[in-house]
Amino acid sequence: MFRVAVFLPIAFQVLTTVFALYDGYKVYDVYCKTFIDKEVLTNLSKLSDDYDFIHLTRTFQDPDRVVVPPDLQHDFEMVLDSSLISYNVFNEDVSKTKVSFFTQSFSVSFNSFKYHSYSDMLGYLDYLSRSYPDLVSVKEFGQTFLDRPMKAIYISNDKSKVKTKNVALVDAGIHAREIAAPATALFIINQLVENYSSNKDLVDAFDWVIVPSMNPDGYEFVRSGYILWRRTMTSYFPCAGADPNRNFDFHWSKNGSSPIPCTQNYQGPKPFSEKETRALRDLMFSVADRAKLYLTIHSYGRYLLTPWGHTSDYSDNYEDVLSVAMAGRNAMYEVSGSNYTVGSSTNVLYAASGSSEDYAHGVVGIPIALTMELPAGGTIGFNPPERSVQSIVSESFLGISAMAKRVHEIYPNE
Ligand SMILES: [Zn+2]
16 A cells, blocks of 8 residues: 555645556456455465455455556466456556546535535534534534544434433444445435435434544545545554554454554554544443444445454344344345345455444444445446435435334334
């Protein structure tokens, strides 16, 4: 990965203009047929942290996807050829695709079917709190490494002084490059608030706490041109940032996370080393007594993932959480034919210890904790063109509504 060293934020602009970003980087789709093939890919990832395995799963229905810089492409193809693993080049040159992506995206004014800057997102939250004071409040629950405010929107029609209603906690975009995730969170907010009359049952069932962007430093870095940036921006050397979704203090530094600072899934120097993960931890505990659903939105691959990420074992309430995920999967399949894969993180996607999903269930005690991986799109997979945003967020909202309703059936308000 890029050695983005630690002279942030002053060097931000300099770096983005000086670097020929992703020049000659290729995106490969790899068609594994066996777990031995998967092993070949996994072993490659141990040879160099410059391979970016943006999609490497334990299933075989979709190709795995790897971004390879020019100096590794010859070796990469040789290893696959000698192992008789077929592949094709999905994107010949990542640097050629980013310009059109960015000129098409990120508009100034707010629209649920576009990508937005982080300041536009916060502006929208403030607009909603001013316009719907009986329904909405916005709270800052932490700051990022670069001192951006981290904000959550609270949506509640409970007028009682003593709050007793169940809480649904939703976050998105903890991985910076997964830009469809914040767009989806913003659409949930839009529907619950500005289309309240159609979605009153969801607000009757839960007080909603939604964080549209869990990694705004990384998200803005993506917008500046570093479209493959996944991690936080904390000033580590020689590579900035850690993977916040490997940084939670629950089976930290175990399967599926890396102690090597420049890898994409670097766990950080210690649990909760990142300001962003500490802020989310505190937000989780602030609603722990009432939270029944924790949903964290990622992309891509169309997965609804249940605990655990740190082990292939199933969680204690696997049947319940599976029934919630299936409700979401079936709702989306019936309407759009979208075929989400449902199962535990480790068993259908990959091991990921130190994740927010595992922490929410294993430490905070939120009974239903789920990770949603949105559909792929665009020239890399993480960058659906803006014309796809409407279908992605609309379909996702259907699935999320169905999951929330199923959680409400299992855990009705007292
Ligand atoms: Zn992710």
